[in-house]
Amino acid sequence: MNPSTQPGAPAPLTGVKFALGTLAVALATFMNVLDSSIANVAIPTISGNLGVSVDEGTWVITLFAAANAISIPLTGWLTQRVGQVKLFVWAILLFVFSSWLCGMAPTLPVLLAARILQGAVAGPLVPLSQAMLLGSFPKEKSSSALSLWAMTATVGPIAGPALGGWITDSYSWTWIFYINIPVGLFAAGTIWAIYRDRETPARKLPIDKVGLFSLIAWVASLQIMLDKGKDLDWFNSPVIWALGVFALIGFVFFLIWELTAEKPIVNLRLFAGRNFLGGTVAISVAYAVFFANLVILPQWIQGFLGYRSVDAGLVTAPLGIFAVILAPVMGKIMPKSDMRVLATLAFLGFAGVFFMRSHYTTSVDPYTLVLPTLLQGIPTALFFTPLTAIILSGLSPDKIPAAAGLSNFVRIFAGAVGTSLLSTGWNNRTILHHARLTEQASVNNPTFVDAIANLQTTLGASTAKAMAFFETSLNAQASMLGLNDIFWLSGVIFLVIIPLIWVTKPGKGANAGAAGAGGH
Structure with a gap:
């Protein structure tokens, strides 16, 4: 209000x-x-x-x-x-x-x-x-x-x-x-x-102290489990098992308590609304993929392409250009548009961008790096506000603050979980591709033997140095293939969650104003 x-x-x-x-x-x-x-x-x-x-x-x-x-x-x-x-x-x-x-x-x-x-x-x-x-x-x-x-x-x-x-x-x-x-x-x-x-x-x-402490307990244990999982070899570790079980029990307790409490800290009954449920799940899954890719892309650019921090920042910065340019346009078209159509166009745009990135190679040039990031600004402009308008549509004014707070909690936490999961997925796919590529690095493979011989000739180096150079190239290639898998999966996820948008009821951008509550 x-x-x-x-x-x-x-x-x-x-x-x-x-x-x-x-x-x-x-x-x-x-x-x-x-x-x-x-x-x-x-x-x-x-x-x-x-x-x-x-x-x-x-x-x-x-x-x-x-x-x-x-x-x-x-x-x-x-x-x-x-x-x-x-x-x-x-x-x-x-x-x-x-x-x-x-x-x-x-x-x-x-x-x-x-x-x-x-x-x-x-x-x-x-x-x-x-x-x-x-x-x-x-x-x-x-x-x-x-x-x-x-x-x-x-x-x-x-x-x-x-x-x-x-x-x-x-x-x-x-x-x-x-x-x-x-x-x-x-x-x-x-x-x-x-x-x-x-x-x-x-x-x-x-204040609902029991609800607050149970919220902190399950969120913290789940996040620590996701962040430490790879280092501790996941469920081969009793620590990960303990964190997982504690997070699950804490989450179930939290659900039961909040649904039965007289004044819950989080009003979970809002999820009974079709628009709130569909819109919140859609925006949260989408934001998880969106945010996770914003985190891992600069790491790859610096770690394997050799870019400086400032250059990696300049590669990823164009994301906001179209988002800013199109902001006034969105203000004009939203009141006349079906929010579901705008959100669907956003998800299709994100899918297209990630499919473009899934074709990157280790010799990718700056233009090919920047173009998808620049184009990503277009679906970004169509993303947050229409979906938040869907989430808040049909709610009475007294419920809008709680609804905005709950949807933003789910979205931002999904961003943290998504970053942990996609980072782990990238690591696992890199290990898999590394193993597959290493299988070809055998003295019984004439192509491999010729490649090492050519490296020795080109670099004027010993066999050991040629092998070290080959290993570095192999690591970069495995990381690139692993990241391509993550990009491809990200595109597929955006296509798969489009039906969530159409679970909601149609509506114009009447609640667009409330969308500002944490939209970014």
């Missing part, structure tokens, strides 16, 4: 206050969205500096997303308990503090602990930033407020990889976190100065 429409709500901001307030809220949103992608291209560097594998370094992303997902359902309760403005300012300040801890982290465990804190305090930033903007604009300009919000959130994927790569190469990976400090302090100070007399009433409310 637009706060400015509520009885006794403060008048919209004007003049300098309006400009500064809007800028500060937008910066807080940008800072949060930026941090979800800025670390992607820095993972190889962070892993190397902290003396861990790239797979372990990926936990920097997945644990942030998991913590972020858990905290989102708490936003409504915290807002009523603390007040909208105080909660927003405190969330920004704690985000700044956790960013400083991330930059200071001497070891991976310390960095992961700081990232968990950062993800947890980031939860309220996205929904509250939208509410603050809606309260700043006149009612008749609420669509402009949401367009500005969406634009700010969309710029993150453009700036994140490129900025993260440039900072990592030019300075140190620690500065991808330190840059939040001046931005956050400015945003918090400005928002407090302008918005403190517009605070919402605070009142003491009970």
Whole structure:
């Protein structure tokens, strides 16, 4: 609900206050969205500096997303308990503090602990930033407020990889976190100065503690299981078995408790609605594939193509170009369109992009790398807002905040799970292709013998050096084939989940405004 429409709500901001307030809220949103992608291209560097594998370094992303997902359902309760403005300012300040801890982290465990804190305090930033903007604009300009919000959130994927790569190469990976400090302090100070007399009433409310702790327990155990699975050889390890069983029991308990509690922390009864169920499952599976590929693509570009962090960032940055260009167009066509058609076009576009990538080779040129990423911006523009409009359509206004919070929890957690699963899948397919290629590397294979002889002649090297060069090439080829399998699977998944969109009832973009709640 637009706060400015509520009885006794403060008048919209004007003049300098309006400009500064809007800028500060937008910066807080940008800072949060930026941090979800800025670390992607820095993972190889962070892993190397902290003396861990790239797979372990990926936990920097997945644990942030998991913590972020858990905290989102708490936003409504915290807002009523603390007040909208105080909660927003405190969330920004704690985000700044956790960013400083991330930059200071001497070891991976310390960095992961700081990232968990950062993800947890980031939860309220996205929904509250939208509410603050809606309260700043006149009612008749609420669509402009949401367009500005969406634009700010969309710029993150453009700036994140490129900025993260440039900072990592030019300075140190620690500065991808330190840059939040001046931005956050400015945003918090400005928002407090302008918005403190517009605070919402605070009142003491009970919280579903059992539901909250069971949510944290099963989400944490499942995420740790997924992140540690490969290192511990999956279910050959009693630790993985214990984590899996605990996650399953915790999840079942959570379901039963939340469905029977008088005031549950998560209103699972929303899934009884056809549009909410179909839309939430569709957007969550799609986002899992979308986000996971954003994480693993820069790792391959740096690890096997030899690109610098900044170059890997520039390769992945064009994703947001069409997303930003098409944002105003989407605002015009959505009210006249069937959201299911737009979402279907988005999924077909994503499938096409991933099928294009599935033909990459180890000698791929920059143009072939960039083109699918550039085109991916088109389905990205058609993706978030129409699906969120479907999810929220048909709900009464009092249920929309809970529905937006729950759908965003599922979507963001799916992104963390998807990253872990696709990273593991890439590793497993690479091992398989490596084994198949190695079978051909036999002294009984004339082609292999000739290849080694040619390498010795070309490189002027010994047999041992020629074999080492061959092994490096074989590793790169196996990784490429494994990644092609992941790209192909990603395309298939987008095609398979299209029917989920058509399970929902038809509707126009009436709820597009609410789609801003965490759309990116």
